[in-house]
Amino acid sequence: HDALCLQSNYACLWKKYGDACMLLHPINDELINIRLPSFTEKFDENKIKDADGYIRLKKFDLLQRAQKCFMQAIRLKSRSSVYWSCLAQCVYIQARYHSNDERMLLLSFEYMKVALSLKPTNYLLWNALGVIAAHPGRFKKKHEISL
Incomplete structure (x- = not known):
């Protein structure tokens, strides 16, 4: 996350972040509750932030985030x-x-x-x-x- 905040113009970083979000897809959804820092309002629309600005993600949220990451990588290197x-x-x-x-x-x-x-x-x-x-x-x- 921090690397993307610093260098968001590298497609390979978006791909790696997408890969990381996809890692948990075989795990039962009830066992997944990830707390991550929010990117931007557009990237994390409809997500509720806690007092520290973090959001909680379930399996489907992570898959959607991965999709957005891969799409951003494609925008940079189609x-x-x-x-x-x-x-x-x-x-x-x-x-x-x-x-x-x-x-x-x-x-x-x-x-x-x-x-x-x-x-x-x-x-x-x-x-x-x-x-x-x-x-x-x-x-x-x-x-x-x-x-």
Whole structure:
């Protein structure tokens, strides 16, 4: 957090902070209650601050924060397949958290396609795209898969 406050123009710092926010996603939500300093009003909208200016985050809050971090990294370095794939994975996890939200699954799929367009020979990205595409409920309305 402190590094981002000092050097917010480094995409790699945003990516690392997003990674840190994603670390707890496999843990039961009831066990997660993280207290972090607030960034900005825009970044932490609708979050209640305590007397010290800190906010409390649950699992979904951390996933949303990770998504914002990856999006900021992409704003700074849009041609990075790594940042796009991290964003896709983050949105995919959020979709699963929200009972397989189809809109988020589709968004995750689109983000992963962007990552693949930047690095089409990366087999890990192809594999991740396949996982998203094969997810149950992914094509409830018979969406076409276009690569």
